[in-house]
Every structure is written in structure tokens, then in C-alpha cells.
Amino acid sequence: DAGVIQSPRHEVTEMGQEVTLRCKPISGHDYLFWYRQTMMRGLELLIYFNNNVPIDDSGMPEDRFSAKMPNASFSTLKIQPSEPRDSAVYFCASSYTGSGNTIYFGEGSWLTVV
């Protein structure tokens, strides 16, 4: 089975540019999560969806961040405009009701904003 697939794996962009991170959850999973990992803050939940509907976006740091899930197999996390402090690893994860509350992580998107 394919796991959670994220793209790009690495991105370097200039401050002010728009960044779009993509995620394909595991087929059949009805929950999707976006996390951000930094040395300073550790692993932070940004937003999560259930059946493509955003349930809790309280972790989204500010209006520059937005996330969408147009269908069950695709989600995006967008940062516009990007800032150097957005540099982090962004993880997408998915789970399904009845999985014993286990979530499965992608390999992460490593973002550097210069």
C-alpha cells in the first residue's frame, strides 16, 4: 500500500513568494492532518479535516496560511506570502475511523524561505 505522499520533498523559496505543499492521503482514510515541525516549537498541529471538511484550524499561525481539501485524495497547504520564519518541515498525515486512532505520516516537505 502506498503511504501518505507529499510533494515537494524539498523547497527553497524567496521571502514573499507563494508556497504550495501537496498531500495525497492513504486511500480510504477520512481524516487528514497538517503538522509543522521546528526545532523551537516541536510538532504543531496546524489543521485537520474529516471527510474533506476542515474541523479545527486553530493551529494555523496566521492568515498567510490556508489549507484546502477539494476531494478525498488531495489536500494543499498554501503560504502566501512566505516569510523566513515559515521555514520548517511540514508533515501531512492521515487516519481512518476505526484505525485505533493511529495516524500515518508522510515523509514531510522541507521548506526553506530565504
Added chain:
Amino acid sequence: AQSVTQLGSHVSVSEGALVLLRCNYSSSVPPYLFWYVQYPNQGLQLLLKYTSAATLVKGINGFEAEFKKSETSFHLTKPSAHMSDAAEYFCAVSPTGNQFYFGTGTSLTVIP
């Protein structure tokens, strides 16, 4: 409120020695508890989970964890450390539904 506290952000052990990584949780309801491992430049992988069955949970790579309700703890152990165990370890709690709360992680170094 749900939270997880991992004591010790860095732990070093000699190869072959006991590994003990500490995790304490707070939860208003009996929780699901997890340990995840993150190897360098990779995502988090499930090591083991507790779902209110046996209090001693065995995971992959020889790791196990014991749920102790009286101590609100879920410490991770391995009898004999291997060089390949060097990684970041995260404890997580999920009270109900699909909300997860992760600890700040413990970096394990194995000294040859």
C-alpha cells in the same frame, strides 16, 4: 485538557544498555497512547500504541511500553540498545476521536 510531557529532550545510552524514555500524560478520559519514532530526514513511524487492552504493549524493533494509570505514565523501554535505534522519539495521546497531542520529543543517542 490533554497533554503529554516527555522528560529529557536528549538521552544517551551505550550500545547494549537499557533504553528508557519517559512519557507522562494528562487526559480527562482513558486515552489512546502512542510512541512514534522519527529517523533523520524522515516522517514519523508508529512504534507502538495502547488502546486499553493489555497494559504492556509490545512494538516493533524490540520496544515495549507499559501503561500505568496510577502514575499517568507510558514509558518506552528496550532491554538492549542498538546503534540503529538512534532517532527522535515522540509520545502522543489521543483521548477520543482523532485529535492527537504530541510531546516535544526525546532524541536518543546510542554510543558504541
